[in-house]
Structure formats: structure tokens, C-alpha cells
Amino acid sequence: MLDKLNDEQVKGIEVCRDKWIKVGLQTGPVDRDxxxxxxxxxxxxxxxEPPREVVFCSSxxxxxxxxxxxxxxxxxxxxxxxxANCWSGWVAFIDYFHTYTDVKNLEAxxxxxxxxxxxxxxxxxxxxxxxxxxxxxxxxxxxGRTHCENGPAIRYADGFEVHIWHGxxxxxxxxxxxxxxxxxxxxxxxxxxxxxxxxIGWAKILDHYQxxxxxxxxxxxxxxxxxxxxxxxxxxxxxxxxxxxGRTFAIPVPEQDDEGKRINTALAANAWTYGIKPWExxxxxxx
Amino acid sequence: xxxxxxxxxxxxWAQVVDQVGYQVWNQAQIWDQVxxxxxxxxWAQVxxxxxxxVLDQVEDQVWEQTR
Numbered sequence: 281m282l283d284k285l286n287d288e289q290v291k292g293i294e295v296c297r298d299k300w301i302k303v304g305l306q307t308g309p310v311d312r313d314x315x316x317x318x319x320x321x322x323x324x325x326x327x328x329e330p331p332r333e334v335v336f337c338s339s340x341x342x343x344x345x346x347x348x349x350x351x352x353x354x355x356x357x358x359x360x361x362x363x364a365n366c367w368s369g370w371v372a373f374i375d376y377f378h379t380y381t382d383v384k385n386l387e388a389x390x391x392x393x394x395x396x397x398x399x400x401x402x403x404x405x406x407x408x409x410x411x412x413x414x415x416x417x418x419x420x421x422x423x424g425r426t427h428c429e430n431g432p433a434i435r436y437a438d439g440f441e442v443h444i445w446h447g448x449x450x451x452x453x454x455x456x457x458x459x460x461x462x463x464x465x466x467x468x469x470x471x472x473x474x475x476x477x478x479x480i481g482w483a484k485i486l487d488h489y490q491x492x493x494x495x496x497x498x499x500x501x502x503x504x505x506x507x508x509x510x511x512x513x514x515x516x517x518x519x520x521x522x523x524x525x526g527r528t529f530a531i532p533v534p535e536q537d538d539e540g541k542r543i544n545t546a547l548a549a550n551a552w553t554y555g556i557k558p559w560e561x562x563x564x565x566x567x
Numbered sequence: 568x569x570x571x572x573x574x575x576x577x578x579x580w581a582q583v584v585d586q587v588g589y590q591v592w593n594q595a596q597i598w599d600q601v602x603x604x605x606x607x608x609x610w611a612q613v614x615x616x617x618x619x620x621v622l623d624q625v626e627d628q629v630w631e632q633t634r
Contacts, residue, residue, distance in 0.1 A: 282591045285600070293604045300605070304613030326575045340625050344633050351568045357629055362572030366622065369610030374583050376605050383590045389583040392576065404575040405568045418621055426620045434621060442624045449624045 282381050292380035300372035303365055303396055307415050309437070312336060315398040319409045322391025331409040339436035340401055343412045350408060360403040363395060365414065371396045413437060421446055429479075431455065448475045455479075461488050466512060482530035485510075486518055497546040505546040506530070519549040 320330040335350070337343035344357035371393055378386040378393075395402060400414040416435050421427035425447035426434060432441035432455075443455045448471055453459075464476030465485070477485060491508035494517075503521030510516055518530040533549045536542055543549050551561035591597050 281593070282597060283594045285597055293601060297605045297608050300609045301612045304609060322575050322579075323571075326571070326579050328571060328574055340629050341632055344629050355568065355570065356633070358626055360570055360572065362570075362576050364622075366613055368613055369606050370580065372609040373601060373606035374580075374587065376601050377587050377591075383587055385586045386583050388579050392579060404570065404572045406571050407568055415621075426624060434624060440628070442628045444620070444624055447620050449627055 282377075282383055285381075289380045293376065296372055296376045296379065300368040300375065300396075303371075304368035305418070306365055307417050310336075310400065310411065310413055311398050314394070315411050318391060318394035318398050319402070319411065320391075322395055322404075323409075325388040325391040328406070331405070332407045333409075335408055335410045337410055337412045338438035339415075339440035340412050341436075341440045342438055343401060343403065343410050347403060347410055351405075355403075355405070357401070357403065360405075360410075361401045362404045363392065363399070363402040365396050365399055368396055429455065445475045445479060448472065450475055450479075461485055462511075465510060482518060482532070483520055483528050486520065486530055491518065495545045497550075502550050503546045505533070505543070505549045517543070517549070519546060519553065521550065 315336075316334050319334055323330045335346050337346055340357055340361075343361075347355050347357055347360060371389075374386060374389045375393055377383040378389060399411045401410075401412040403410040413436060416437050418426065419428040419433045426442075426444040427446045428444065431443075432452075433444035434442040441452075443450050443452045445455070450459075450472065454464075454476065459476040459479055461480060461484070464480060465473060467473045467476060486506055486508055489508045489510060491506040494505040494507055496504040500522040501524075503519050506518045506520055508516055508518065517533050517535055519533050520528060520530045522528050531553055533543060533552055537548065537552050538555075543552060545558065547561060548558045551558045554561060588598070
């Protein structure tokens with residue numbers, strides 16, 4: 281029985297955690313020899329005969345194709361993947377006890393542990409095991425959301441790629457060429473419509489729809505209050521401002537402030553974005 | 568060809584967690600300490616802060632390209 285952790289075991293908690301975070305986020309080619317050994321061990325640990333064949337796949341899409349071919353379309357990737365290196369949180373917990381304590385009878389876990397080290401996605405069948413490569417890279421924004429503004433955020437070596445804007449998957453053309461303004465703003469998916477507007481930039485959209493100037497402040501950092509009629513969206517109000525980095529951008533603002541008073545100057549709109557009254561607003565630099 | 572995911576992952580996982588539980592069950596603080604500092608923190612870094620989206624996005628893309 282384990283009833284107390286010694287100093288070395290306490291230190292091991294951090295080591296184990298960091299090791300498995302690294303495994304979970306790993307990219308790059310799998311070690312195929314090690315993956316075969318790990319897959320055979322996983323089957324043995326489960327009391328099963330080893331698979332007749334280990335099928336390596338260059339990406340999840342390739343894995344889908346191979347599973348369909350070999351199973352005569354009975355199975356596919358989406359219905360069958362059973363494990364992946366990103367499940368390392370589960371593995372880390374058991375690995376800690378297996379590595380740093382004398383808790384017994386955890387050998388059955390070694391197959392899954394070794395697969396985590398050596399695979400991307402895995403699908404287990406009685407006669408075949410399918411192992412996908414890991415992505416070549418995964419790009420994220422500073423909050424950890426998958427994101428890339430000038431290419432795929434996830435890419436596999438065989439060219440399978442996924443384009444993502446701050447966690448939302450978008451068509452490839454939106455990243456490579458930019459969304460078409462009319463198409464983007466008529467997209468039935470509201471989240472995609474928002475993302476398209478972010479990618480294009482509201483300032484460009486307002487120019488496109490020839491927004492009407494309601495009030496233009498002499499200070500470009502206070503900006504210009506605009507009204508625009510967007511097809512199928514209706515009348516919207518925006519504040520177009522110059523930020524401290526020298527870029528112009530546009531912020532959607534309501535027609536009325538929080539007290540129901542009409543916003544009819546750029547200063548009032550700018551103050552609203554800070555949650556203050558126009559007479560309290562003294563612009564410094566908006567970044 | 569028959570799927571054996573449950574036998575290879577689910578059943579083995581349940582078996583090893585049972586073993587750990589059996590041998591530390593009366594020292595809940597050890598279980599909790601390792602759970603909070605290893606399992607939860609790895610999960611938070613690897614899963615909650617990114618790879619859940621990676622899985623979703625990859626699944627969506629495969630679905631779209633194969634339907």
C-alpha cells in the first residue's frame with residue numbers, strides 16, 4: 281500500500297507532468313519501428329492476439345481512406361479512432377504511479393504508454409491497427425487556440441491541412457485570398473460571418489458598402505462615426521478609428537448607449553467602447 | 568475486420584486505474600495530489616488549451632472531404 285509520497289516522488293510529479301505535456305503536443309514523424317512494437321504490446325496487454333498488419337497512414341484523411349478500403353467501407357476514421365498522443369493526460373496519471381511508486385500490476389498500461397510516445401491517431405481492429413502520422417506542425421495564437429493567418433494552422437506531411445482563424449475552421453481561400461465580402465456577409469453561419477468580417481477588416485467592409493458619415497472628429501484617434509446598410513443584416517453603426525500602431529480599424533457600436541441615449545458623435549461612440557460618458561473620455565493611445 | 572478499441576483502451580484503462588485505486592484508496596490525498604498536478608494539468612495544457620480544437624477541426628475536415 282502506498283500511504284505517503286517521499287521527496288523524490290513529490291519532485292517526480294512535476295517531471296511527469298512536463299514530460300506528458302510535451303508528448304501530447306508533439307508533432308513530426310512517428311518512429312515506425314517503435315510504433316509497431318508499441319502496438320503489439322498494447323494488444324498483448326489487452327489479452328489479444330497482435331494485429332496481422334500495422335497500417336501506417338500519412339494523415340487522418342489517409343487513415344480514413346485505408347480503413348474504408350480494408351474494411352470494405354464497413355468502418356471509417358471518424359467512427360473508429362481509439363487513441364492518440366493527445367490523450368496524454370490519461371496516460372500521465374498512470375505513468376506517474378508506474379514510474380515513481382511501487383504500485384503493482386500496472387504493466388497492462390505499458391502498451392498505451394508506448395503508443396502515446398510513438399503515434400498520432402490510432403484505430404484498433406482485430407486484424408489490423410491503423411496508425412496515423414502526427415501533424416508536421418500545429419500553430420496556435422497566444423491564447424492556445426489553433427490559428428494561422430497566412431497558411432494552414434495544422435498541416436500533415438502528405439498535404440492534408442486545416443485552415444483555422446482563432447479556433448474556427450474556415451475555407452482555405454479565406455486565408456490564402458481573403459473572403460469575398462458579399463459571400464462572407466451572406467454566410468448562413470453567424471460565427472463564420474463574424475470571422476470573415478475579422479479577416480477582411482470592418483474598415484474595408486465599410487468602404488465596400490459606402491458607409492455614411494454621421495460625425496467625424498478632428499482627432500483621428502477619436503475617429504469617425506459611420507452608418508452602413510449591410511444587405512440582409514440591416515443598418516449598423518461603426519466607429520472607424522486610428523490606433524496607436526498606425527492602423528485604421530472599425531468597431532461595431534450600438535445606435536444607443538447603455539442609458540438609451542442616441543449615440544450621434546464619434547466621441548460618444550468612442551466613450552461607449554470604454555464604458556464611460558463622453559465628457560469623461562480623454563483619449564490617450566488606443567492599441 | 569472488427570473494432571477492438573474498447574478492449575485495447577477502455578478495458579485496460581479501467582483495469583490499471585482500479586489497481587492504483589486499490590493500492591492508494593485509503594490515502595485519498597495522494598490520489599488527489601497526483602490527479603490535480605499531473606492528470607488535470609497535462610489535460611489542461613494538452614487538451615483544453617488546444618488539442619480539443621485540433622481534434623474537432625481534423626474531424627470536420629475529414630468529414631467534409633470524405634462525405
